[in-house]
Amino acid sequence: MARVGVFVCFCGANIADFIDVPAVVEEAKKVKEVKVSVLYKYMCSDPGQQMIRDAIIQNRLTSVVVAACSPRMHEKTFRKALSDAGMNPYLLEVANIREHSSWVHQKDKKAATEKANDLIRMAIAKSIANEQLHEISVPVTKRALVIGGGIAGIQAALDIADARIPVTLVEKSPSIGGRMAQLDETFPTLDCSQCILTPKMVDVASHPYIELIPYAEVIELDGYVGNYKAKIKKKASYVNFDTCTGCGACTQKCPVKVPNEFNMNIDKRKAIYTPFPQAVPNKPVIDAEHCTMLLKGKCGICAKVCEKGSIDYKMVDEVIEREIGAVVVATGYDLWDPKPYEEYGVGRYKDIITSLEFERMVSASGPTNGVPLRPSDGKVPKNVVFIKCIGSRDEAKGIEYCSKICCMYTAKHAILLHHKVHDSHAYIFYMDIRAAGKGYEEFVKRAQVETAATYLRGRVSKIYKKGDKLMVRGEDAQIGQVVEVEADLVVLATAVIAPHENPALARLLGISYDKYGYLSEAHPKLRPVETAKAGIFLAGCTQAPKDIPDTVAQASACAAKVCGLFAGDTLKKDPMISTISNEFCSGCLNCVKVCPYQAIVTEEIPLGHGSKELRTVAKINEGVCQGCGSCVAICRSMAISLAGFTDPQIINEIVAI
Amino acid sequence: MDHSKQIQEIASRLFAENKIDYFVGYRQNSFDDTQVPFLITDPAEIPKLVFTERSVFNLSNYLKPDHTKRKRVGLVVKGCDSRALNLMLTESQVKRENVYIIGICCEGVLNEKGEKAQNCVECVMPDPVVYDEILGTASGKREYIVNADIKELAQKALTERADYFENIFENCIRCNACRHSCPLCYCAKCCIDQETSTLYHGANTSSAGMHALMTWSLHLAGRCVDCRNCEKACPSHLPLHLLHKQNEMVIYENFQQHLAGMEKDDRGAFYKYSLSDPDDFIL
Numbered sequence: 001m002a003r004v005g006v007f008v009c010f011c012g013a014n015i016a017d018f019i020d021v022p023a024v025v026e027e028a029k030k031v032k033e034v035k036v037s038v039l040y041k042y043m044c045s046d047p048g049q050q051m052i053r054d055a056i057i058q059n060r061l062t063s064v065v066v067a068a069c070s071p072r073m074h075e076k077t078f079r080k081a082l083s084d085a086g087m088n089p090y091l092l093e094v095a096n097i098r099e100h101s102s103w104v105h106q107k108d109k110k111a112a113t114e115k116a117n118d119l120i121r122m123a124i125a126k127s128i129a130n131e132q133l134h135e136i137s138v139p140v141t142k143r144a145l146v147i148g149g150g151i152a153g154i155q156a157a158l159d160i161a162d163a164r165i166p167v168t169l170v171e172k173s174p175s176i177g178g179r180m181a182q183l184d185e186t187f188p189t190l191d192c193s194q195c196i197l198t199p200k201m202v203d204v205a206s207h208p209y210i211e212l213i214p215y216a217e218v219i220e221l222d223g224y225v226g227n228y229k230a231k232i233k234k235k236a237s238y239v240n241f242d243t244c245t246g247c248g249a250c251t252q253k254c255p256v257k258v259p260n261e262f263n264m265n266i267d268k269r270k271a272i273y274t275p276f277p278q279a280v281p282n283k284p285v286i287d288a289e290h291c292t293m294l295l296k297g298k299c300g301i302c303a304k305v306c307e308k309g310s311i312d313y314k315m316v317d318e319v320i321e322r323e324i325g326a327v328v329v330a331t332g333y334d335l336w337d338p339k340p341y342e343e344y345g346v347g348r349y350k351d352i353i354t355s356l357e358f359e360r361m362v363s364a365s366g367p368t369n370g371v372p373l374r375p376s377d378g379k380v381p382k383n384v385v386f387i388k389c390i391g392s393r394d395e396a397k398g399i400e401y402c403s404k405i406c407c408m409y410t411a412k413h414a415i416l417l418h419h420k421v422h423d424s425h426a427y428i429f430y431m432d433i434r435a436a437g438k439g440y441e442e443f444v445k446r447a448q449v450e451t452a453a454t455y456l457r458g459r460v461s462k463i464y465k466k467g468d469k470l471m472v473r474g475e476d477a478q479i480g481q482v483v484e485v486e487a488d489l490v491v492l493a494t495a496v497i498a499p500h501e502n503p504a505l506a507r508l509l510g511i512s513y514d515k516y517g518y519l520s521e522a523h524p525k526l527r528p529v530e531t532a533k534a535g536i537f538l539a540g541c542t543q544a545p546k547d548i549p550d551t552v553a554q555a556s557a558c559a560a561k562v563c564g565l566f567a568g569d570t571l572k573k574d575p576m577i578s579t580i581s582n583e584f585c586s587g588c589l590n591c592v593k594v595c596p597y598q599a600i601v602t603e604e605i606p607l608g609h610g611s612k613e614l615r616t617v618a619k620i621n622e623g624v625c626q627g628c629g630s631c632v633a634i635c636r637s638m639a640i641s642l643a644g645f646t647d648p649q650i651i652n653e654i655v656a657i
Numbered sequence: 658m659d660h661s662k663q664i665q666e667i668a669s670r671l672f673a674e675n676k677i678d679y680f681v682g683y684r685q686n687s688f689d690d691t692q693v694p695f696l697i698t699d700p701a702e703i704p705k706l707v708f709t710e711r712s713v714f715n716l717s718n719y720l721k722p723d724h725t726k727r728k729r730v731g732l733v734v735k736g737c738d739s740r741a742l743n744l745m746l747t748e749s750q751v752k753r754e755n756v757y758i759i760g761i762c763c764e765g766v767l768n769e770k771g772e773k774a775q776n777c778v779e780c781v782m783p784d785p786v787v788y789d790e791i792l793g794t795a796s797g798k799r800e801y802i803v804n805a806d807i808k809e810l811a812q813k814a815l816t817e818r819a820d821y822f823e824n825i826f827e828n829c830i831r832c833n834a835c836r837h838s839c840p841l842c843y844c845a846k847c848c849i850d851q852e853t854s855t856l857y858h859g860a861n862t863s864s865a866g867m868h869a870l871m872t873w874s875l876h877l878a879g880r881c882v883d884c885r886n887c888e889k890a891c892p893s894h895l896p897l898h899l900l901h902k903q904n905e906m907v908i909y910e911n912f913q914q915h916l917a918g919m920e921k922d923d924r925g926a927f928y929k930y931s932l933s934d935p936d937d938f939i940l
Binding site for chain 2: 587588613616
């Protein structure tokens with residue numbers, strides 16, 4: 001005979017204000033298997049847990065129902081309370097009367113109470129059919145894969161490697177460094193981006209625990225936490241990195257000129273190129289889309305000038321495999337294309353540029369040697385208008401969210417402009433100034449006071465050409481008037497957006513992403529670096545727009561998570577997974593087809609007792625199964641059952657209401 | 658459409674070359690002009706093999722282990738039968754090397770009244786889709802048509818339709834002949850018979866019969882090839898095709914004109930997912 005204990009939580013006022021908790025406790029007592037039914041203000045607190053532990057022992061309970069918040073919140077807490085009292089933790093059932101009742105039915109206490117009664121009755125019925133389950137141990141491969149070699153990937157890789165855990169760092173472009181390598185100086189201290197980044201890049205290349213794979217992409221990820229298998233495609237670089245010394249003779253002699261994407265296409269690079277002088281690895285690659293040797297079979301100059309004979313036009317893409325235990329995704333961000341701003345004349349007027357173009361121009365190593373120049377006539381601009389929120393906070397043309405870093409980098413641009421062109425003047429059109437961060441407000445003040453930038457609160461409605469100037473018409477909301485500014489150069493602070501490859505990457509990794517394409521964290525507050533898939537972590541702007549300090553902090557947090565995961569030799573795994581009955585399995589293998597984790601394999605068993613003929617049946621790989629239940633739903637012969645959600649348990653629940 | 662001679666020749670050859678252990682075809686019934694399935698292991702019985710427009714049954718059903726124990730089988734299939742066989746191959750029930758398939762380009766078979774059977778009038782694929790040897794002239798894929806009775810049924814209100822089905826399936830005696838005659842009902846133990854499936858337990862009430870049939874038809878949705886073996890086997894003469902054809906129509910309309918068993922490795926509409934799937938019918 002089952003002996004069930006019911007423990008109802010007030011959750012302070014969260015539940016008690018909207019549900020008649022004492023009535024719920026009395027209602028539960030009416031179920032004949034219920035031996036004890038009590039309430040407490042905070043069941044998750046230590047006295048609350050003690051109450052459960054005592055009741056289990058005193059009443060010789062066979063299962064426990066906790067009516068409180070979502071099991072995502074405190075299921076682990078209560079399971080631990082059960083095992084502390086010597087009971088199998090999986091005999092716990094949580095009735096979620098907070099998220100599922102009190103929070104969503106705040107206007108109708110009676111109905112909310114009735115619903116709570118139903119939820120508790122269901123939980124009691126299910127708990128009676130609950131079975132004892134035991135955690136599964138799986139081995140761990142202690143190697144981490146970091147996808148993306150920007151500052152987030154670099155920081156995560158270095159921190160993990162410093163803990164003497166091998167790291168494979170995969171970067172899609174020829175050099176690591178990412179967006180940060182394109183920046184000139186960084187807010188709020190104005191230290192040179194390259195100067196603080198380059199040493200870290202060199203550390204990555206020379207670290208004994210880091211395997212750097214540039215110019216490569218992850219194309220497949222199989223397996224499960226602690227035991228992933230990744231396929232990495234090394235794109236053909238046509239240069240043998242082992243023998244290349246990085247002397248640069250080839251890039252000098254190459255006759256083909258191509259727009260330089262690192263410099264936002266302001267100048268040209270060659271068809272064989274290193275993206276920037278400080279690149280790591282400092283080895284060139286051939287751009288197959290533009291190299292005349294690869295396209296037409298004519299030229300071959302780079303091969304002729306290479307003393308080491310490192311050029312290999314016949315090189316092909318290569319796929320390599322790595323066994324890894326955890327993944328850090330740090331794919332960074334893209335910038336929003338301002339084309340929809342037709343009223344600004346984007347695309348028509350050459351002297352409207354984006355912030356990153358401006359950033360490259362003011363960079364000492366940039367295409368204009370650190371002096372901003374008008375793209376139309378190459379003159380140094382005097383009056384520069386900066387417009388913020390281009391694409392961000394713009395539901396009509398762009399995206400709804402605030403892209404977080406534009407207020408700060410625009411203030412920085414105003415200061416840098418003043419540094420480079422002393423007699424210049426910056427006008428900044430803004431919606432709000434969002435400068436929350438250590439030293440950030442002071443930095444904006446510095447732009448406003450020290451460099452005397454004119455901050456105009458309002459949107460720009462139109463930009464038109466007058467002579468060789470651009471007339472920027474906008475509203476100054478603080479004086480309630482339309483203003484017109486005569487500008488030599490207009491800089492658009494375009495929004496940070498998720499890389500367009502993110503959805504495809506998310507599907508490949510089996511993690512989720514939001515409507516903008518940002519990869520989703522497991523919990524916005526309490527699990528900000530984990531994904532819903534165990535062993536996959538997020539760092540940097542791939543999760544949401546971030547500045548460098550936040551990115552680095554998140555990358556280090558990822559490293560801590562990876563080190564924590566690898567601390568033991570085995571991992572404990574939830575036993576709530578599928579099992580297949582050989583007796584009932586018809587061997588159609590539809591479950592193999594629908595399993596998102598490749599957790600189902602096949603097995604040959606005798607056709608009948610003592611039969612020599614064999615038949616194929618499906619078999620669950622315990623380590624891989626995540627307990628999603630897809631196979632259970634697809635199985636026609638009901639041969640598969642999911643521990644913790646078996647048919648008798650579910651039917652009990654249904655019958656209870 | 659008489660391929661009896663050719664089938665006899667092929668069967669003799671297969672037995673002579675020791676390529677098969679069983680041959681499954683049709684033989685004349687002893688008391689009227691209908692035919693019955695005929696499973697032989699002895700070449701002496703080959704002269705009894707026939708094939709005409711009276712060869713109505715889907716012989717793929719005899720590839721289930723109960724009948725031929727996963728041994729090597731020579732088999733005669735029409736267009737619809739071959740589609741079922743295709744699914745059995747895809748769903749790992751039959752090993753391709755264990756079956757020698759004689760595909761017939763079907764001209765339609767006759768019903769009990771001697772008219773062309775309804776499913777043959779609506780047939781989308783009279784030619785075999787999988788075979789080792791083909792007899793007759795291929796006429797190609799035809800346009801998918803839905804008969805008026807199915808369309809009419811789909812128009813009915815939900816409760817009206819439920820009443821209608823409950824009414825006609827009241828006569829189900831739960832003999833399971835439909836299951837046994839279906840080549841795609843091969844589960845080791847049907848979910849309806851399992852101890853845990855309390856939904857179908859209890860007295861043999863009218864709605865229990867309907868629920869069992871509904872579950873069965875859903876397990877065949879996107880897989881049923883409209884051979885109507887089940888209807889031929891039903892002692893209560895239930896119009897089981899109404900369930901299957903309804904499902905077929907819904908799936909054809911919503912799953913990119915999917916028809917069961919037409920291609921190798923096609924597990925049916927419910928078992929594949931593509932990013933371009935229309936999902937406008939999902940709430």
